[in-house]
Amino acid sequence: MLVALEGIDGAGKTTQLHLLEERARRQGLRVASLSFPRYTETVFGRCVAAYLRGEFGPLAEVPPRSAALLFAGDRLESLELLSRLAAESDLLLLDRYVASNLAHQGARLAVSERDAFLAWLAHLEYEVFGLPRPTLTLYLRLPVAVASSLLATRAQQRRSGARDLHEENAAYLARCAEVYEQLASAHADGPWEIVSCVDEKERLRSPEEIQVQVWSLLERYRTV
Ligand SMILES: Nc1ncnc2c1ncn2[C@@H]1O[C@H](COP(=O)(O)OP(=O)(O)O)[C@@H](O)[C@H]1O
Numbered sequence: 530m531l532v533a534l535e536g537i538d539g540a541g542k543t544t545q546l547h548l549l550e551e552r553a554r555r556q557g558l559r560v561a562s563l564s565f566p567r568y569t570e571t572v573f574g575r576c577v578a579a580y581l582r583g584e585f586g587p588l589a590e591v592p593p594r595s596a597a598l599l600f601a602g603d604r605l606e607s608l609e610l611l612s613r614l615a616a617e618s619d620l621l622l623l624d625r626y627v628a629s630n631l632a633h634q635g636a637r638l639a640v641s642e643r644d645a646f647l648a649w650l651a652h653l654e655y656e657v658f659g660l661p662r663p664t665l666t667l668y669l670r671l672p673v674a675v676a677s678s679l680l681a682t683r684a685q686q687r688r689s690g691a692r693d694l695h696e697e698n699a700a701y702l703a704r705c706a707e708v709y710e711q712l713a714s715a716h717a718d719g720p721w722e723i724v725s726c727v728d729e730k731e732r733l734r735s736p737e738e739i740q741v742q743v744w745s746l747l748e749r750y751r752t753v
């Protein structure tokens with residue numbers, strides 16, 4: 530079973546993945562995880578890191594198709610590992626996957642060009658590269674303003690304090706969220722479920738409370 534965690538930067542994907550891994554292990558499941566981009570492990574991953582540091586020029590000057598190819602190449606280089614982990618485990622958790630490329634690069638295009646781009650990229654990754662489709666994609670939905678403040682705290686906590694080119698721009702994150710909503714409602718590449726990370730008053734829910742909902746969704750899809 531392949532479960533992808535998706536959401537804008539700072540939505541809590543890594544936090545939820547760790548909680549999920551712990552719970553699945555406690556239940557005796559064989560669980561594995563993989564986080565994309567694999568910044569240091571693949572040739573393409575190292576190019577992605579350079580792109581996010583601005584070494585290929587300002588974000589607006591790198592065409593979305595070119596950037597998308599770097600992220601997709603990172604997954605292609607990881608295909609053997611991905612297949613092995615999927616075969617060896619009951620549950621393979623992915624911290625970002627193909628949908629991240631669709632949302633984060635699609636968000637850089639005008640609305641009128643997006644659908645053609647999304648179709649091109651999904652075809653490239655799933656058909657041409659042969660990447661497996663997720664059993665379930667969980668979209669962690671978080672308002673951009675809340676995500677931005679979590680990212681600011683996280684950047685302070687990390688030693689470098691640095692934020693990458695994507696994280697710097699709230700308007701861009703809002704467009705990413707818009708594409709994610711589109712993908713979730715179209716059930717792009719398989720079933721999607723939306724998990725709201727805030728309550729009705731837009732207050733952040735605790736990681737544990739979110740986890741309870743995430744776990745019950747995994748049970749419903751019989752992935753755990
Ligand atoms: N529900 C939550 N409540 C409060 N803080 C959270 C919550 N989820 C995540 N965080 C914190 O917010 C920051 C971003 O979370 P992270 O899991 O790294 O997000 P992502 O992997 O989606 O970018 C981290 O510092 C994390 O500890």
Ligand SMILES: Cc1cn([C@H]2C[C@H](O)[C@@H](COP(=O)(O)OP(=O)(O)O)O2)c(=O)[nH]c1=O
Pocket residue numbers: 537538539540565566581600601625626627629630631633634695696
């Ligand atoms: C995996 C992936 C990420 N991205 C983007 C999403 C993020 O803005 C950026 C870096 O991803 P990541 O390091 O996961 O960001 P964070 O931990 O802050 O959530 O790259 C793509 O554009 N395409 C992809 O295929």
